[in-house]
Amino acid sequence: MVETRVIDGKASAASLRRRVAAAAAELAARSGIVPGLAAVLVGADPASEIYVRSKAKATREAGLAGFEHRLPAAASEAELLALVAKLNADPAIDGILVQLPLPPQIDPQRIIAALDPAKDVDGFHAENVGRLWSGGRALVPCTPWGCLVLLRETTGTLAGAEAVVIGRSNIVGKPMAALLLAEHCTVTLAHSRSRDLPAIARRADILVAAAGRAELVRGSWIKQGATVIDVGINRVAGDGGKSRLVGDVAFAEALGIAGAITPVPGGVGPMTIACLLRNTLIAACRRRGLPEPAV
Numbered sequence: 251m252v253e254t255r256v257i258d259g260k261a262s263a264a265s266l267r268r269r270v271a272a273a274a275a276e277l278a279a280r281s282g283i284v285p286g287l288a289a290v291l292v293g294a295d296p297a298s299e300i301y302v303r304s305k306a307k308a309t310r311e312a313g314l315a316g317f318e319h320r321l322p323a324a325a326s327e328a329e330l331l332a333l334v335a336k337l338n339a340d341p342a343i344d345g346i347l348v349q350l351p352l353p354p355q356i357d358p359q360r361i362i363a364a365l366d367p368a369k370d371v372d373g374f375h376a377e378n379v380g381r382l383w384s385g386g387r388a389l390v391p392c393t394p395w396g397c398l399v400l401l402r403e404t405t406g407t408l409a410g411a412e413a414v415v416i417g418r419s420n421i422v423g424k425p426m427a428a429l430l431l432a433e434h435c436t437v438t439l440a441h442s443r444s445r446d447l448p449a450i451a452r453r454a455d456i457l458v459a460a461a462g463r464a465e466l467v468r469g470s471w472i473k474q475g476a477t478v479i480d481v482g483i484n485r486v487a488g489d490g491g492k493s494r495l496v497g498d499v500a501f502a503e504a505l506g507i508a509g510a511i512t513p514v515p516g517g518v519g520p521m522t523i524a525c526l527l528r529n530t531l532i533a534a535c536r537r538r539g540l541p542e543p544a545v
């Protein structure tokens with residue numbers, strides 16, 4: 251039995267938001283620049299509404315300028331492309347976030363491809379993906395960047411560690427693998443067709459679960475002392491007819507085996523918005539050729 255440290259994502263996210271706010275205040279004082287983040291919401295998906303609202307609040311609190319653009323659920327791809335072109339050209343906007351998912355008549359790949367890569371604070375544009383994998387100066391997707399911040403804070407150096415990422419999405423799994431590789435981990439990227447996933451997971455010093463499958467990773471899959479980052483957010487039936495959120499890792503089983511683990515909620519989730527603010531600040535500096543704050 252090891253004593254498992256429960257990683258406090260809320261505290262880490264608050265600390266990152268404070269660092270961004272301090273750097274933004276310094277930027278404003280030095281050069282009068284207030285980084286601007288535009289959030290684009292098409293339709294009224296309730297989960298997206300909540301997310302966009304909490305982003306707007308966090309943006310204000312960090313001293314950045316937030317702009318919200320709403321299009322009706324029936325908006326055409328051409329309308330959204332026109333809005334993206336307008337935001338690309340707007341000097342007050344440093345970051346553009348198009349909230350996914352989009353209605354079925356709009357192809358998300360065409361929208362992402364139309365974004366100015368320098369304002370692509372989600373890090374989904376092919377130019378940023380290519381830079382991330384080739385070691386260039388990319389804007390990196392927020393959730394995996396948040397996971398990396400938590401890992402660095404928890405384990406210090408990652409060099410040489412055996413890292414296993416479960417899930418190969420463009421949003422989480424693949425960029426996570428790229429970031430861990432850049433940190434000199436030996437990386438395995440597993441997915442739904444991987445053979446003997448428990449055995450692959452048991453090799454991991456660092457295990458990142460991003461499959462979107464409630465409690466897929468059992469205690470017996472975890473190596474003693476491993477650091478476990480649980481990205482999954484799954485709503486399951488709870489007691490008394492209420493639903494509750496669980497991760498991709500069977501948390502109670504992991505206690506006593508993992509060296510450290512992120513809880514759900516309160517682990518990776520809060521880091522994502524904090525990283526979005528960071529990316530907006532970084533984008534504002536890079537676009538103007540200013541030195542980047544180390545946040």
Ligand code: NAP
Pocket residue numbers: 393416417418419420421422423440441442443447460461462463466481482483484518519520522
């Ligand atoms: P996604 O696009 O659905 O991708 C899921 C990945 O997991 C796929 O690569 C899939 O493999 C793999 N997978 C599914 N079932 C599996 C299984 N039984 N065994 C092994 N691999 C399996 O999901 P996502 O967008 O990456 O999100 C993953 C999870 O993270 C979700 O729960 C999501 O809600 C959560 N999330 C959280 C945050 C946050 O801020 N905390 C942000 C983004 C996402 P195939 O490729 O073979 O199909």
